[in-house]
Amino acid sequence: MFKSMRVTALAAALMAATSLTAFAEVVYHRGNTADPETLDQHKTSTTYEAHILRDLYEGLVAYDAAGKVIPGVATDWTISDDGTVYTFTLRDDAKWSNGDPVVAGDFVFSLQRIMTPETGAKYANILYPIKNAEKVNKGELAPEEIGVKALDDKTLEISLEAPTPYFIEQLTHQTGLPVHPATVEAHGTDFVKPENIVTNGAFVLAEFIPNAHVKAVKNPNFHDADNVQIDTLFFYPTEERGAAFRRFQAGELHTNNDAPTEQVAFMKENLGDQFRVAPYLGTYYYALNHEDETLSNPDVRQALSMAVDREFLADEIWGSTMVAGYSFVPPGIGNYGEPAFADYMDMSQIDREEKAMELLEKAGFGPDNPVKLTINYNTSENHKNTAVAIADMWKPLGVEVSMVNTDTKTHYAMLRDRQDFDIARAGWIGDYSDPQNFLFMVESDNTGFNYSRYENPEYDALMDKAAATIDLEKRADILKQAEEMFMRDLPFIPLMYYGSMNMVSDKVAGFEDNLLNVHPTRFMSISE
Amino acid sequence: MHRYVLGRLLSAIPTLFLIVTISFFLIRIAPGGPFDLERPLEAKVMENLNKIYHLDEPLWNQYLLYLKSIAQLDFGPSFYFRDFSINELFAQSLPISIQLGLSALCLALVVGGTLGVIAALRQNQATDYTVMAAATLGVTIPNFVVAPILTLILGVWLGWLPVGGWNGGAFVNVILPVVTLALPQVAVGARLTRGSMIEALRSNHVRTARAYGLSAYMVIVVHALRGAILPVVSYLGPAAAALLTGSVVIETIFGIPGIGRYFVQGALNRDYTLVMGTVVVVACFVILFNLIVDLLYALLDPRVRYD
Numbered sequence: 001m002f003k004s005m006r007v008t009a010l011a012a013a014l015m016a017a018t019s020l021t022a023f024a025e026v027v028y029h030r031g032n033t034a035d036p037e038t039l040d041q042h043k044t045s046t047t048y049e050a051h052i053l054r055d056l057y058e059g060l061v062a063y064d065a066a067g068k069v070i071p072g073v074a075t076d077w078t079i080s081d082d083g084t085v086y087t088f089t090l091r092d093d094a095k096w097s098n099g100d101p102v103v104a105g106d107f108v109f110s111l112q113r114i115m116t117p118e119t120g121a122k123y124a125n126i127l128y129p130i131k132n133a134e135k136v137n138k139g140e141l142a143p144e145e146i147g148v149k150a151l152d153d154k155t156l157e158i159s160l161e162a163p164t165p166y167f168i169e170q171l172t173h174q175t176g177l178p179v180h181p182a183t184v185e186a187h188g189t190d191f192v193k194p195e196n197i198v199t200n201g202a203f204v205l206a207e208f209i210p211n212a213h214v215k216a217v218k219n220p221n222f223h224d225a226d227n228v229q230i231d232t233l234f235f236y237p238t239e240e241r242g243a244a245f246r247r248f249q250a251g252e253l254h255t256n257n258d259a260p261t262e263q264v265a266f267m268k269e270n271l272g273d274q275f276r277v278a279p280y281l282g283t284y285y286y287a288l289n290h291e292d293e294t295l296s297n298p299d300v301r302q303a304l305s306m307a308v309d310r311e312f313l314a315d316e317i318w319g320s321t322m323v324a325g326y327s328f329v330p331p332g333i334g335n336y337g338e339p340a341f342a343d344y345m346d347m348s349q350i351d352r353e354e355k356a357m358e359l360l361e362k363a364g365f366g367p368d369n370p371v372k373l374t375i376n377y378n379t380s381e382n383h384k385n386t387a388v389a390i391a392d393m394w395k396p397l398g399v400e401v402s403m404v405n406t407d408t409k410t411h412y413a414m415l416r417d418r419q420d421f422d423i424a425r426a427g428w429i430g431d432y433s434d435p436q437n438f439l440f441m442v443e444s445d446n447t448g449f450n451y452s453r454y455e456n457p458e459y460d461a462l463m464d465k466a467a468a469t470i471d472l473e474k475r476a477d478i479l480k481q482a483e484e485m486f487m488r489d490l491p492f493i494p495l496m497y498y499g500s501m502n503m504v505s506d507k508v509a510g511f512e513d514n515l516l517n518v519h520p521t522r523f524m525s526i527s528e
Numbered sequence: 529m530h531r532y533v534l535g536r537l538l539s540a541i542p543t544l545f546l547i548v549t550i551s552f553f554l555i556r557i558a559p560g561g562p563f564d565l566e567r568p569l570e571a572k573v574m575e576n577l578n579k580i581y582h583l584d585e586p587l588w589n590q591y592l593l594y595l596k597s598i599a600q601l602d603f604g605p606s607f608y609f610r611d612f613s614i615n616e617l618f619a620q621s622l623p624i625s626i627q628l629g630l631s632a633l634c635l636a637l638v639v640g641g642t643l644g645v646i647a648a649l650r651q652n653q654a655t656d657y658t659v660m661a662a663a664t665l666g667v668t669i670p671n672f673v674v675a676p677i678l679t680l681i682l683g684v685w686l687g688w689l690p691v692g693g694w695n696g697g698a699f700v701n702v703i704l705p706v707v708t709l710a711l712p713q714v715a716v717g718a719r720l721t722r723g724s725m726i727e728a729l730r731s732n733h734v735r736t737a738r739a740y741g742l743s744a745y746m747v748i749v750v751h752a753l754r755g756a757i758l759p760v761v762s763y764l765g766p767a768a769a770a771l772l773t774g775s776v777v778i779e780t781i782f783g784i785p786g787i788g789r790y791f792v793q794g795a796l797n798r799d800y801t802l803v804m805g806t807v808v809v810v811a812c813f814v815i816l817f818n819l820i821v822d823l824l825y826a827l828l829d830p831r832v833r834y835d
Binding site: 035037038039040043045117118119120121122124125137138139189192193208209210211212236237239240242243246247249250252406407408409410412413414416447448449 | 558559560561563564565568569570571572573575576577580608609610611612617620621676679680683684687690691692693694779780781782783784785786789790796797798
């Protein structure tokens with residue numbers, strides 16, 4: 001009697017539990033670097049803003065869990081023979097969160113809006129391949145002149161300035177996400193407020209409290225809503241990485257896209273598979289000022305690069321969360337083969353040091369006539385440690401290094417204003433998977449990124465030639481020649497390839513490591 | 529008394545004006561601007577952004593515009609949190625910081641005061657030494673050490689309390705931040721109370737009270753403590769202003785959306801209006817609390833009058 005009662009009670013409890021799980025709301029607590037500056041996709045530029053915006057909106061194309069480009073609002077597209085006209089067919093069941101259908105005109109409106117100078121879009125230049133986009137953005141043409149047309153509600157035509165093999169990749173960037181025209185017209189800049197916002201992605205914004213969270217809930221009007229497993233999604237700004245790690249340990253965060261590097265060993269030991277390091281599309285480098293008298297000597301630049309023990313930096317300073325980098329374009333990138341690695345990659349550190357000394361001697365330097373250089377870096381424990389380690393590696397060559405540390409804004413303002421410096425730390429994470437997105441940085445007319453003031457007409461000619469080449473294999477060859485020239489002239493010394501670090505709870509499925517470090521929430525699920 | 533308060537409040541205006549003026553020009557000296565990114569902007573885009581935020585006008589004009597707008601209690605738009613005005617940000621964060629700071633202040637006053645009195649009554653005994661040793665420890669260990677340790681033990685290992693998050697101010701979420709915030713103040717409060725209490729216990733009016741045969745409770749709480757609390761009050765005034773306007777460390781470690789973090793974020797992002805806004809708010813609190821302390825003096829110490 002007693003026993004059977006217990007069995008009944010147990011069964012009842014089990015049933016209650018099952019019914020609870022069947023109806024329980026699935027909440028995903030996601031740690032995400034920092035607060036978005038704004039939720040207006042056209043005004044954003046960072047990857048942590050992209051994570052949020054790509055969950056709220058769907059562009060013509062999207063990413064799957066593995067970081068591959070998949071159809072988004074567009075089901076398919078055709079490209080004209082000369083590679084300059086893209087015709088997209090939009091899906092019939094694409095809807096906004098208020099029930100309106102997503103039409104080609106929405107994309108025309110959005111692309112005109114981002115290029116209108118009054119919008120103040122910081123990253124509009126990523127879409128400059130679109131015909132007349134640059135002229136519109138610079139106020140030389142009216143927004144209507146941009147090469148984007150709605151042939152009918154479900155057909156969109158985008159014309160380009162020149163064939164651009166990475167154009168589809170570029171459309172995955174958050175700047176390519178559409179806005180809901182009626183909402184923007186009705187509310188102006190306030191269209192991003194939770195009470196006004198209308199989105200077309202898997203989620204819709206519910207709340208944004210700076211320094212607390214961005215809350216989003218499942219969008220029932222999303223065309224693939226049946227397969228979206230998460231009901232409520234919280235993005236937390238996790239600038240304080242130690243605190244985020246403790247919140248992860250306590251189960252308050254399901255994932256976090258960063259980790260305290262000084263605790264890597266501890267995390268590897270204690271978190272096991274829940275701590276993930278994967279290759280990332282980025283390079284950590286030192287820019288060399290080519291207008292500096294000492295650094296204008298190519299032998300000096302080669303010697304400096306050669307003497308850096310990159311394995312030590314990546315493994316000891318960065319706890320194996322970076323990979324030793326011997327090329328500027330990171331390996332694994334799309335539309336390319338193997339990057340142009342430095343020829344001393346396989347030499348031993350001792351041989352390299354010897355060779356470096358010879359080169360410096362040839363340039364007239366040595367222990368009696370030391371090279372004096374300054375390294376500028378922006379505030380961060382790891383940037384400091386890296387600079388100290390490199391200074392130490394250069395010491396045997398008779399290079400005397402002094403260091404200047406400033407906060408990030410000051411550092412980049414210094415580089416932008418072209419103030420005098422010798423060596424400056426910088427890093428670049430690709431916006432899209434194509435070598436052009438790295439090699440364009442040191443074109444002589446790229447005043448924004450060519451911190452080194454590298455001027456080489458041959459290099460520029462190669463980049464122009466690549467831009468005009470439609471055949472992808474030939475184009476890759478030309479770009480590789482450009483990178484070889486880069487590695488010979490060294491406007492930048494590539495030091496390490498970035499790795500992405502993620503803490504991912506065992507409870508989360510569908511969070512796949514990939515080169516672009518993109519993780520759309522719509523493909524994830526959580527089992528408590 | 530009313531005239532005194534009014535006079536003090538009026539004299540705050542030139543002080544605030546000076547603070548606003550100095551900080552307005554100081555923040556502009558810092559290199560870089562709010563729209564400087566690693567990827568520099570198109571000249572035309574930068575021009576438009578500057579126009580939207582009046583940054584294209586001469587600095588003098590910007591200063592006058594700013595004065596005009598804060599005179600109407602409008603702190604302007606945030607340059608970094610572009611979906612919010614400074615007023616909106618403060619409306620959200622200031623109540624949270626005040627709630628947190630007030631709770632910590634009460635805790636510090638009650639616990640610190642009690643410990644101080646106990647230590648004074650047991651002067652040079654084991655209890656006294658224990659309290660004072662704990663107080664010294666409380667002052668010397670900074671809260672960026674205490675907070676992670678407490679969260680690690682109570683949150684991660686034992687799982688009793690949440691490690692972070694505000695959660696709308698739920699009681700369990702408030703405990704650790706309040707305790708961490710209060711600890712150094714408890715320590716200082718205990719030390720100050722003990723010192724002045726010992727002095728008060730030896731004073732003439734307490735001896736007289738004892739001679740009258742008053743109960744120990746009356747002697748200690750009514751006669752001795754009233755005088756002994758004065759140094760604590762004068763310390764806690766400015767401390768309260770600091771507590772109520774948020775703590776960068778506590779807010780960052782516990783993920784609390786208070787006003788303290790805006791100070792640092794504003795400065796690092798060159799969010800001029802945000803920096804100015806926090807400066808004004810903190811200045812107001814400091815002025816206000818100094819006034820409150822002076823008024824409390826009159827209330828507690830019969831020798832002080834403002835007529």
